[in-house]
Amino acid sequence: MSIRHPVIAVTGSSGAGTTTVMKAFAHIFRREGIKAQVIEGDSFHRYSRKEMRERVAQADRGQAPPISHFGPEANLLGELAATFEEYGVTGRGQVRRYVHDEAESKELKTDPGHFTEWQPMAESSDLLFYEGLHGGYVGEGVDVARHVDLLVGVVPIINLEWIQKLHRDRTHRGYSQDAVVDTILRRMPDYVNHICPQFSRTHVNFQRVPTVDTSNPFIANDIPSADESMVVIRFANPKGIDFQYLVSMLHHSWMSRPNNIVVPGGQMGLAMQFIFTPMILRLIDMKRRAQ
Numbered sequence: 001m002s003i004r005h006p007v008i009a010v011t012g013s014s015g016a017g018t019t020t021v022m023k024a025f026a027h028i029f030r031r032e033g034i035k036a037q038v039i040e041g042d043s044f045h046r047y048s049r050k051e052m053r054e055r056v057a058q059a060d061r062g063q064a065p066p067i068s069h070f071g072p073e074a075n076l077l078g079e080l081a082a083t084f085e086e087y088g089v090t091g092r093g094q095v096r097r098y099v100h101d102e103a104e105s106k107e108l109k110t111d112p113g114h115f116t117e118w119q120p121m122a123e124s125s126d127l128l129f130y131e132g133l134h135g136g137y138v139g140e141g142v143d144v145a146r147h148v149d150l151l152v153g154v155v156p157i158i159n160l161e162w163i164q165k166l167h168r169d170r171t172h173r174g175y176s177q178d179a180v181v182d183t184i185l186r187r188m189p190d191y192v193n194h195i196c197p198q199f200s201r202t203h204v205n206f207q208r209v210p211t212v213d214t215s216n217p218f219i220a221n222d223i224p225s226a227d228e229s230m231v232v233i234r235f236a237n238p239k240g241i242d243f244q245y246l247v248s249m250l251h252h253s254w255m256s257r258p259n260n261i262v263v264p265g266g267q268m269g270l271a272m273q274f275i276f277t278p279m280i281l282r283l284i285d286m287k288r289r290a291q
Contacts, residue, residue, distance in 0.1 A: 001149050002088030003290045006127045006283040008036075009084075009135025009144075011202070012154035013070065013161060013195050021154050021206070022131045024272040028280055029129075037125035039083070041132010042098035044076045045069060049113025056186070068183075070133060070190035077134055077142045084147035087121070087128045094118040126284060136198030145201045150279055153202035160210050160224065162217040181218065204275065205234040208265060229265030232256070233275070246274055 001007075010021050029036045047055060052074065058064040067073050086093045097116045099105050105112050136151050137144040145151060156164065162184060169175040169183075199205055208231050210224035235241050238259040246261055247253050250271055253263040263271050 001147060003286050005088050005091040006149040006287060007084050007088055007130070007147055008127060008150045008152070008280070008283075009130040009148045010152045010154060011133065011135035011137075011198050013133060013191060021152065021272065022129075024269050025129060025276065025280075028273065028277055032277070032281065032284075034280065034284060035122075035124065035126045036129040037087070037095070037121050037127070039095055039128065039130045039132075040098065041130065041134060042100070043096050043115065044080045044083075044132070044134070045098060045115075046074050046076055048115065066186065066189065068187040068190045070187045070195050072137075072139050072142070072194065075134060077137055077139065077144060080134060080137075081142050081144045081147060084128070084130075084144060088147055091125065092123070093121050093128075095121050126287070127280075133195065134198070136201040137194065138197070138201070139194070145198070149283060150276075151202045151204075152276075153199040153205040155199055155205055156208045157210070157214075159214040159217040160208060160229075163214060163220045164223055166217065166220070167223050177218070203236050205232075206268065206272075207232045207234070208268070226265035226268065231263050231265055231268045231271070233261050233263065233271060235259045241275075246271070249274060 008025070010025070012021075025036075028034070045052070052067075052069070055064060055067050055074075059066050065073070069075065083093045083095075096118045097104075097108055097110075099108055099110045099112050099114055099116070101112055108116050110116050130148075134144055135148060136153070138146075155161075165184065166177065166180050169180045170177060175183075208229050210229045212224050212228045214220065214224065234257075236259070243255055243261060247255065250261075250263045250267050253261055253267070253271075256262050261271075
């Protein structure tokens with residue numbers, strides 16, 4: 001953790017909605033005039049898209065151990081921890097981008113499924129913002145979480161998470177349902193062992209719970225909307241959180257436990273504004289005082 005160069009990380013599995021949270025933070029940064037150095041979790045994958053497919057195929061043939069993007073074998077987690085640590089000390093480091101599609105390929109002049117070259121971070125950033133799978137990872141010889149000043153988890157209930165992934169991969173990536181289901185099953189051990197434990201380390205968790213039937217996610221034709229959901233917000237340490245203010249400002253919300261507040265799904269973005277703006281401003285204030 002660092003006072004002079006704070007690190008914020010949003011962690012959640014693929015299709016969990018971390019991108020939505022990233023947009024909420026971007027709004028806060030823009031409104032408050034905060035310059036953030038953004039890191040995408042995908043940029044710390046170990047393999048290109050083609051290489052990963054080859055390793056998955058080898059594992060399916062029994063020629064190699066199982067592998068998925070949820071696990072440490074497929075990611076540069078030591079390098080991620082080192083990047084967080086270096087930024088916390090110096091405010092600098094190296095970054096690259098993973099190219100997802102043709103649109104990004106034109107922008108970054110790199111083929112889809114590959115990485116750009118490592119480049120120095122922009123100078124004079126106020127904080128580092130990470131969004132990806134492993135912002136709270138702790139494993140053998142690697143501790144990413146200890147370098148994070150504000151760790152946020154985004155955790156839909158599992159059936160909703162699967163619906164979101166099925167819809168995204170079929171609609172936007174052209175995968176068959178069978179292929180997506182195979183990916184879900186292949187990732188399950190790594191999800192249990194490496195993704196779930198991170199949510200016990202987060203400072204704040206957002207868990208979206210649908211209020212419609214999602215009992216069979218594999219036949220769902222659409223994703224439950226925000227208005228068809230509630231969001232459970234859990235604070236690891238409720239000290240200093242003005243729950244009375246939050247409940248008064250977020251209509252139809254209530255406290256379900258001393259450290260939990262439940263809000264309508266449509267107010268999740270507003271809740272983030274109320275919760276994270278003072279937290280971020282506090283980090284920036286501490287940074288400026290230290291300098």
